[in-house]
Amino acid sequence: MEKKNILDDVMKRRFLNSSFEIYDGIARFYDLGPLGTKLYENIIECWKLLFVKQERSLHIKCPVITPAKVLSASGHLQRFTDVFVKDMQTGEMFRLDHLISDNLNARLSTIDKNNDVFRQYEEIISSLNHLTIQEMQSIVEEYSILSPSTGNQLSKPFERNLMFKTVVGSSDDVYLRPELSQSAFVNFTNYYLYNKGRLPFAVSQIGSAFRNEATTRSSGITRLREFTLAELLYFFDPQQTSHPKYKSVKDVQLNFLSACAQREDKQAENISLEEAVNRNLVNEIMAYFFAKTQLFFREIGVDVSKLRFRQHSSNELAHYAKSCWDAECLTSSGGWLECAGISDRNCFDLENHTRVSKSALTFNRSLTIPVLKKFKEFEFAISMPDELVDRLNDKTNEEKEEIERQLNENGEFYVKDFTEVVCLKRGLVKLVESLKEVDTEQAFAHVIEPSFGIERIMYTVFDHNLRLRKNNERKVYFTFPANISPIKCKVFPLGSNDDHKMLASKVDEYLHSNGIECELDDARLSIGKRYVKSDEIGTPYGVTVDFDSLLEPHSVTLRDRDSTMQVRVPIESLVDILNNLISGKVTFESLTDQFPIFTGQLQSKTTN
């Protein structure tokens, strides 16, 4: 079996399942079972440690249901689309870039590698990200690509929105959020004030996002319609693009694949962040989050030699992004999988929401040199309440001029946004222009957004940690780091007799009550088969209660998943030993200095 198939098999048997399977499922939705959920939660915990706790982010929780007007202002209603073609007879839809690449990939397998056509097809496939709709349509025509289901002609390409729509109350159009960040943008002022009116600060959120993906590709959990995003928004003054912690990471090396290198068909370069900043590939803030992303990936068991940061070409950029780099991981299916994106969203969102909502989502920038600024203020010939004067003078110049215009035209103006309606009369109030020295100005914060697709990251963790035993390739194990493993320790009674079972159950309760994530496996299977099942879910350690365990002083064997080596340890030391192993304070190998390597029981009564 190919590695990808072995992986799919063990993932589905042990960690997750297609949702609503007894009703034949629903495409691109998955359930995480008890083990899948633990792995998922451990990955989330690690992300929270690195991106919430360490960054002291303002962590928030907002609804997935989002009003149409918010998503119209953010551009998603108009531009969050994929390009499709339809089967002219059946109406079936295909995502155009996937259709072309699947079609040409199928042709590749029938052509000699040295043939010019082979090279030509390969070039098209690798350039698909950068093509316009018209260019893709020309390819469909040139290569006479037809519907893969029926062989029928295909329609012209069209764009379709990827958001799920529903209705709140009896008539309000809303959508399920396609990303989390809009709720943070519209609340910018709250978080800015929470941070005492200072920049920079980070807002983070973890939650479900929804995209009505349509592709015929089978892709397991790497292209779900409901999936988890972990997002951080770093708000900063665009005049201050340094990052306080950049110095501590500047020597970190990563694989960079710039848009320019892609156009020239070059490979990724392994360079330091400092070099990337000096070459103007990224600024310090971007660089800092690249380092943090790589650190996160390493912590959860991704092989970072298979991680690269790939820059989007201008055709590929989301509508809100000024620039974007994807963190991509090479998986055993042979392709690079986008697992995170670090976008420079500029002030696109804050500016648009300010324009549409008329609420200024700006910050106060202190000016080093005060400037003179023109002001228009109302002056009153009669005494007016201070609050009313302030209310009027807090308006924008445009609003003030409109009031002045109405006063001139109608002779009066009704102020309706005050505690009581007040009528201003022409002649008793006038708009006066003056120059004032100001030492602050209103400006839009810029935003760098690292955004992580948790299910895809989980898939990569599975893929990079899958191993086959050298002596038996049907035995599969996962080398998950202990902190990520769903279960830290399995407890096995060796035989099926009651003494073993009872003591094993006590050991399990003892570890559990001491906070060690463990599980008893007293299934009626040989100990060897139970070890295989434990390895198959990446459990780093196993404790076996055998005949010798029943003798005083009570001891058990402790087995290491990766080396399959065992040592014999006293039960009362078990909690300390396991805690030290799980936290990485000691290695399993070092235990052999202290405890005897287990090769067989003294009181051997069964063999396995």
Added chain:
Amino acid sequence: MEKKNILDDVMKRRFLNSSFEIYDGIARFYDLGPLGTKLYENIIECWKLLFVKQERSLHIKCPVITPAKVLSASGHLQRFTDVFVKDMQTGEMFRLDHLISDNLNARLSTIDKNNDVFRQYEEIISSLNHLTIQEMQSIVEEYSILSPSTGNQLSKPFERNLMFKTVVGSSDDVYLRPELSQSAFVNFTNYYLYNKGRLPFAVSQIGSAFRNEATTRSSGITRLREFTLAELLYFFDPQQTSHPKYKSVKDVQLNFLSACAQREDKQAENISLEEAVNRNLVNEIMAYFFAKTQLFFREIGVDVSKLRFRQHSSNELAHYAKSCWDAECLTSSGGWLECAGISDRNCFDLENHTRVSKSALTFNRSLTIPVLKKFKEFEFAISMPDELVDRLNDKTNEEKEEIERQLNENGEFYVKDFTEVVCLKRGLVKLVESLKEVDTEQAFAHVIEPSFGIERIMYTVFDHNLRLRKNNERKVYFTFPANISPIKCKVFPLGSNDDHKMLASKVDEYLHSNGIECELDDARLSIGKRYVKSDEIGTPYGVTVDFDSLLEPHSVTLRDRDSTMQVRVPIESLVDILNNLISGKVTFESLTDQFPIFTGQLQSKTTN
């Protein structure tokens, strides 16, 4: 200001906000800000400790999008409805029970308490839960209740489904889940096998649920359209209704309000679980989860003297429940708020999904005495592959009889669910009845489901912990238990001079790096005002850096939220002291034995 208004004000200023406020919001959706999110996550953590870790539940994660066929089988499509009436002119909809109770409540305020009519209105309001649609309509007619918005006539009552609908792909009808448990029911067999084919076991899940509520009542976060449920499903053999841990909780006292007591207009009774079990109010499993629910509520700071378990009347039960008890909390608005429900769902869901999906969601019950059972098996006159024989004989008796009927009628039958299509011929195969001794039988597990509404619980935690300072009622504080408080310790520089600020910032970094959830408050406000702000979010402890702190040995004052008392402690002891206080190992009062009570600085240069 009334307590309820004070609470609403401080909740909205400090913890949460109406979603998408800059676009005038969207009714019944809320964002949790940084502090609200921490409180929420701490409550969730506590639930996970008690209901996932301690119960060793199989914790899962499933999508919110659910196919229509699943919700049809579960009865939600037909019966998950509220009863509404419409304004005959404007079409505005009102939830009927709320309409009646709001209308009569308004009348109550104009009537003398001793009047018979008063008593009559009160009776109707308290009986609304138990009335049929027809009975409610009669009340509308009898009391001439009109549209509260316009005074127009109202339509006849009608039922409306509460689920949000959307479309997946281009045509599949799906709904946002109104509860979490359906995904666990349809996966029953997976979890049963994960638990090695044994009962009982628990499956838990935490996540968003969605209900398109329509009521004109303003209700903050207590009636959201998108909200969080924490659910546990306890699957057990209905022949075994004992619970292994019941004995440890049987003496726990709780407030019970049975359906019978409600009919007789009696108050809740405070009795032990043992008495409740003996009186057949609940079984042991229900009783155990009542105790656990009360424990959870106490841990997070709910005043359990204001907690009661109220039984649903038969009119009030959800369509899937055989019986249900709500855990209700008395809040300062005067009403009882449903915060959790513990339902006996019987085998309603498993049976319905089995019937509709044709997948047997059953368990294997061992029989103490083997029984003889009739079997129908195919016998073949010619040799057939074993797999085919097994495939045919694994079918149900009904399916086998159908094959026999077709054989008799058509002379042949095509087996299509085998690796290849096989044609059976009449005469070469016959269905034979035999008696066999069996020692297991297939049966449906029953389910007890404790289900918690997290936002309502959070509201109760706010409500039960709100206090006003005796010396100044405008000073509000929350007595959250330390483990629930969003922030455990604030760090304050006393004055605005740089020495104070720098040392305070160091202390803050020191506590943070030692894992204490702290926050620096160096805003330009007097120390007194900053204490008020810290109390207002329920921060249990505060550290102040003052002039004496700058002298060696460096010390700070440590302030207690509830008593406002301060002690002076060395900086190097701070981590230990705070950890002991937060975990409850020591009380603040006991610190005064060890450290001097702070009344004023030696080096006093400012006063506050």
